[in-house]
Structure formats: structure tokens, C-alpha cells
Amino acid sequence: MNIRPECYHDVAIIETVTIAAFKNHPHSNQTEHKIVSGLRTGSALSISLVAEFNGTVIGHIAFSKVKINNEFIDWYGLAPVSVIPEFQNQGIGSQLINAGLKALQELGALGCVLLGEPEYYTRFGFKSEPQLILNEVPPEYFLSLVISGDMPSGVVSYHQAFSL
Ligand SMILES: CC(C)(COP(=O)(O)OP(=O)(O)OC[C@H]1O[C@@H](n2cnc3c(N)ncnc32)[C@H](O)[C@@H]1OP(=O)(O)O)[C@@H](O)C(=O)NCCC(=O)NCCS
Numbered sequence: 096m097n098i099r100p101e102c103y104h105d106v107a108i109i110e111t112v113t114i115a116a117f118k119n120h121p122h123s124n125q126t127e128h129k130i131v132s133g134l135r136t137g138s139a140l141s142i143s144l145v146a147e148f149n150g151t152v153i154g155h156i157a158f159s160k161v162k163i164n165n166e167f168i169d170w171y172g173l174a175p176v177s178v179i180p181e182f183q184n185q186g187i188g189s190q191l192i193n194a195g196l197k198a199l200q201e202l203g204a205l206g207c208v209l210l211g212e213p214e215y216y217t218r219f220g221f222k223s224e225p226q227l228i229l230n231e232v233p234p235e236y237f238l239s240l241v242i243s244g245d246m247p248s249g250v251v252s253y254h255q256a257f258s259l
Contacts, residue, residue: 096187098194101143101155106135108152109145116154116177126259127175133256134159141171142198146178146187154178156191158199159256161208163227164249171199172253173209192219200242208239208251227251 101109113128134140139159146154156176160167173195178187196219199207208227209216213235221238226248229237239246 096190097147098144098190099147101145105145105152106132109143109155112145112152112155112179113175113177115179116183117175118180127177129259130175130256131155131157133259134254137254137256139254139256141202142195144191144194144198146191148182153182154187154191156195158195158207159254161254162252163247165252168247169203169205170247170251171204171207172251172257173207174253174257189218192216196240196242204242205244206239206241206247208237210237212236213238 109131110128113131117123117125117127134157140157141160142158144156145152154177158171158173161170161172163170176188176191196207209221210229210232213223216238219240221240223235223237224239224246225234226246227237227239228250230250
């Protein structure tokens with residue numbers, strides 16, 4: 096299994112992987128692949144990594160800049176992360192997340208937020224922080240990780256591709 100940045104020829108398979116991963120997800124409206132392409136089109140896909148097995152892409156993770164109180168302060172959002180169902184629960188999602196966090200650090204990111212299951216993401220150091228707010232989302236599912244510096248406070252907003 097190899098994790099590497101996306102190439103131009105991965106675009107279609109990333110879409111397929113994202114659709115397959117979220118197909119039966121209880122909280123998905125199946126637009127995650129459109130978010131990825133919206134970020135790419137808007138030059139806002141800051142980090143896009145694929146997990147490749149035997150020459151086939153089986154997983155993907157995306158990071159994009161978020162605003163806190165309407166300002167970019169080198170914080171990023173992790174979303175979406177996808178592993179095709181046949182390969183889930185084999186550690187590939189964890190490897191993608193760890194590789195993504197390393198790439199964020201190399202980019203000079205100060206922190207990262209995500210919306211997701213605390214049970215899963217706390218193992219990477221993410222936790223719910225009351226001073227970082229994503230409107231209309233229960234705080235226990237909005238998680239953050241400081242990479243460098245202090246935890247900021249305020250309202251977080253994602254790229255417009257997330258509003259599709
Ligand atoms: C979430 C996802 C990326 C994790 O990738 P993965 O390769 O299956 O995960 P790993 O093998 O690294 O980790 C498996 C562990 O995560 C747990 N896990 C996976 N998804 C979970 C979820 N939604 N809630 C709670 N725990 C979860 C598993 O129970 C397992 O726990 P264990 O290690 O205690 O046995 C993958 O399951 C997936 O694509 N799911 C559908 C899309 C999705 O939900 N994406 C995240 C929202 S952006």
C-alpha cells in the first residue's frame with residue numbers, strides 16, 4: 096500500500112472511491128465527490144492524497160483551508176476521507192489521516208478541524224474544543240487538533256464547495 100499525492104489521472108478514480116465510500120453512510124447526502132471536485136476547481140484542494148494498492152486507488156483524503164472568524168489563519172479542514180468498503184477497517188483510513196497530518200505540518204499549518212465521529216478521530220489527537228464553533232453542528236462532533244501555537248477561538252467556515 097502506497098500513499099502519495101493525487102495526479103491529474105487520478106481525478107476519475109477519486110470520484111469513484113468517494114462515491115463508493117459514502118454510498119451507505121448514514122449522515123451523507125452523497126455530495127462528497129462534488130466537494131472534492133469543487134475544491135479542485137476552486138484551487139482550494141490544499142492536500143489531496145491517495146492510497147494505492149496494486150496500482151489501484153482505494154482511498155483518498157482531502158484538506159482545504161478554513162476561515163476562523165472570516166480570516167484564513169493557516170488552519171485547515173480535513174474532509175472528506177474515503178476508503179472503499181472492501182478495504183475498510185484495515186488501517187488504510189488511519190494511514191491516510193496520519194500522512195495527511197504530516198503533510199499539513201510540512202505545509203506550515205497551525206491546526207486542523209473536522210466534522211466526524213469522536214470515537215474514531217480522538218485516536219489521532221482530535222478533540223472537541225468549545226471555543227471553535229461550526230454553526231448548526233453539535234459541538235461533540237466538531238473536532239480540532241492544534242499543530243503549532245495556541246488553540247484559536249471563533250466560528251469556523253469551510254470553502255464554498257462544502258455548501259453544494
Ligand atoms: C472512515 C473511514 C475513512 C475509516 O477508514 P478505515 O480504513 O475503514 O479505518 P481504519 O481501518 O484506519 O480504522 C478502523 C477503525 O475505525 C473505526 N471506525 C471507522 N469508521 C468509523 C465511524 N464512522 N465511527 C466510529 N468508528 C469508526 C472502526 O470501528 C475501527 O475501529 P477499531 O480500530 O477500534 O477496530 C472509512 O471507514 C470510510 O471511508 N467510511 C465511509 C466514509 C466516511 O465515513 N468518511 C469519514 C467522514 S468524512
